[in-house]
Amino acid sequence: MDYLHQEIPSQKVSQARIAGIYLFGAHRALDPDFINKLSLETIKNAFRTKARCFHPDLHGGRPPETVEKNRQWFIKVKESYEILKDFVACQTFEPEAAVVRQKRIIAVGGAKGGIGKSTFAANLGVFLAAQGRRTVMVDLDLGGANLHLYLGKTSVKKTINDYFSRAVSSLGELIMPTKFGPHLIGGDSSQLGSANVSFSAKMKLLKSLRELDADYVIIDLGSNTSFNMLDFFLAGDSHLVVTTCEPASYLEAYNFIKVGLLRRLNRLFGEESADPGQKNFGLQSLIHEATMSPNGSKANNIPALLERVKAGYPDYLPLLRETLAAYQPYLVVNQVIDVQDVPPIIRRIQDVARKVLAIKVRYLGTLPFMETVKRSTLNLVPEVARNSRGPLAQRMAAMSKEL
Ligand SMILES: Nc1ncnc2c1ncn2[C@@H]1O[C@H](COP(=O)(O)OP(=O)(O)O)[C@@H](O)[C@H]1O
Ligand SMILES: [Mg+2]
Structure with missing residues (x-):
């Protein structure tokens, strides 16, 4: 089989x-x-x-x-x-x-700020918790932590920084309940250097996320493509990329997907490979060329890379193919005013990702621009908690089914 x-x-x-x-x-x-x-x-x-x-x-x-x-x-x-x-x-x-029993880690990313990553993550968490799923939300926007505000909390006493500084011995100690169902591990970016995390601390965190007592762990990410951010994103079982219909946003979304793939390939075969036997610098430079080369003189896309690996490193081909097949990020289009804008954007990203990156990008769903959502941010009450049968809750139901 x-x-x-x-x-x-x-x-x-x-x-x-x-x-x-x-x-x-x-x-x-x-x-x-x-x-x-x-x-x-x-x-x-x-x-x-x-x-x-x-x-x-x-x-x-x-x-x-x-x-x-x-x-x-x-x-x-x-x-x-x-x-x-x-x-x-x-x-x-x-x-x-x-x-079925396995915990799912849902990573919510996207390289642009202010597009609604935290809003979406919080509402998805509220929805899943209302379905009776133990849901833990983790604020890993180390440079701009604010997920607590989207879950009705104006401040957080113990934060993820206490885990990095070893003020607490386990991640589980940071879990706190919220009024709206999901549990929270909050963040705090007020200290200088909050966003700097060592490689070993990051690896420890990624392992601890898997061990949390939860059916769902939702990771809310920041708006950049640092290695830490990408590693947090890749730690998910599902990779959700939020965008709006604005070109600046969806081009960033594609870019985020692309650098996520590059990071995954480098972590597998390159300098930071978890497996020294797997490191292959020849292959690594091919990967670099395939994704970074500004001109077409060398293999500047993944299908060309596959050809070169087939010729030069055939032993690695199955693992490379498998890695590409396993990376299927989902797009979530937020703040949509006219739904007709959405299909061409999705199609364009999917086409380019298929041709250039040899990966399948999936479409998870659309969230409308809603004044009530905007207001919910001011009132510190997530929209899905305010109106548990409203349009946003219905979208969350459809999306969580797909996930
Ligand atoms: N669907 C939506 N309709 C209206 N406003 C939204 C919607 N989604 C997000 N917003 C607003 O956009 C702003 C930025 O959202 P936020 O979730 O903090 O973005 P990010 O986490 O991507 O930086 C907030 O004021 C939020 O209320
Ligand atoms: Mg945010």
């Missing part, structure tokens, strides 16, 4: 495949049928073999650098073993229930 058509989130498949590279080597892990052939027995055997090679206690008398290198490999091998064990357990026991 083709693993892409099983009901396993593709992010999990990619993670398992990367872990597989450590235990089984790239050749076997990149075999399209690798995932289907996995069993607890094969994983255990592969782990035993690798552990014999790298376990720090098994090879005395080696130079310290070799011992340290082996120790690092052993940590990776052990982590990979745990990932694959969990993966196989999920497949074996009630796979459908496992998928």
Whole structure:
């Protein structure tokens, strides 16, 4: 059976495949049928073999650098073993229930400010909470945190900054209830340097988001394309990009989608790859050319990149294809005055994304421009809470169904 058509989130498949590279080597892990052939027995055997090679206690008398290198490999091998064990357990026991129970992280981004990302995120959260889903909203607009205002709170005592500064030991300690249903982990951008987060703190946060006690985690993002912002965006299971009908906004939306893809590819194969065995600088420079090259002299789009990878690095082709297939951002068009403006914008972005980036962009829905929404920001009452059967609530119902 083709693993892409099983009901396993593709992010999990990619993670398992990367872990597989450590235990089984790239050749076997990149075999399209690798995932289907996995069993607890094969994983255990592969782990035993690798552990014999790298376990720090098994090879005395080696130079310290070799011992340290082996120790690092052993940590990776052990982590990979745990990932694959969990993966196989999920497949074996009630796979459908496992998928349904899984927490969904919804990232709401878009590179332009003032287009309604936080308004949309807050109202989606209120809607999901009203459906009985435990929903935690996280303000990751580190430079302009204001999600609390959209959920009726004028200030937040403990914020995400307390997590970064280790004033609290777990992310869960920051969760607070709001009057309107969803729970909140608030932000605070009033301190100088609030937006600066180290790589390790960011990685810890991304892991902790997965461990939050929630059915839905909604991440509200800032209006820039910094690496941190893109990594937060990519941490979602669903990637929502908000835009309006203005050209400045939808061009930024496309750009955001594009740099998100570039970041994902670089995190997979480049300098910051989670997997040293996966780093490939030749491939990385091809990716760079494919997405950044200002002229057409080299591979300046992803279909051309695929051709070059096929010729130069064929082992990497399945993982690259899989990564492209898994990245399907959703567009949300907000503050719409005339619905007729929407289809050409969606079509244009979808066409360019398909041709240039070889990815599928999905359309999630449209929200009208509403005076009541504008006012709700002033009254600190989200529109969906004020009018739980109104037009905005109906749009949220349709969109959450799609998600
Ligand atoms: N659908 C809408 N209709 C009317 N006003 C809106 C709508 N969506 C957002 N707004 C207004 O736009 C402003 C910016 O919204 P905000 O959510 O803070 O944007 P962002 O998070 O993208 O910076 C707010 O005053 C908000 O009330
Ligand atoms: Mg905002």
